[in-house]
């Protein structure tokens with residue numbers, strides 16, 4: 021466990037350095053960017069170590085893994101983000117531990133989350149997940165609403181009891197016009213975010229960037245980066 025702690029500490033320091041350098045290069049304050057460590061596929065013991073090392077925000081993408089992990093870490097002061105595709109039959113569980121749901125991408129999910137949040141007496145922050153490669157009216161292969169669907173979903177979240185509209189999330193597309201161009205993708209997200217903030221000034225969160233492209237995200241104004249592999253190591257299985 022001591023070795024794992026040192027490994028995580030070294031990886032965290034390297035990621036911290038990358039974020040600080042990216043902020044400096046972009047003329048931004050380090051405090052403008054929040055690191056979220058994506059702990060999916062890794063055990064709760066790693067979450068404990070990360071907490072000891074100062075991490076306060078973690079993310080998971082599958083409820084069946086996240087629910088028991090959050091339960092075994094309930095004494096730690098952590099902000100839990102849910103970043104995976106979310107089925108409506110899981111919202112009751114997710115609403116019980118998630119402080120932020122980053123993958124809101126359809127109206128049916130908004131109403132289910134709202135009902136679950138009200139029942140659980142919780143008030144999760146919701147981010148609209150944008151699929152930059154999705155055609156109008158369609159959803160992305162890995163979830164997300166097409167850019168022209170953001171406004172309607174944002175209005176639905178803002179008007180739903182128990183939910184707070186936080187902003188936007190995206191994953192750089194692997195296919196389509198933005199494939200291999202994460203910075204262009206994140207610049208597009210920035211435009212969508214400024215349009216959103218015209219109607220919802222408090223919806224300032226822009227969650228973009230992962231291990232491979234966090235510098236591009238910071239350059240394009242991301243407020244939150246979601247980093248898994250670079251902190252925890254290459255995942256043993258797809259997740």
Ligand SMILES: *Cc1c(COP(=O)(O)O)cnc(C)c1O
Nearest residue numbers: 058081103230231246247248249
């Ligand atoms: C797994 C995951 C990440 C982290 O990806 P890494 O490449 O391991 O940093 C970020 N966002 C989402 C939505 C993920 O599913």
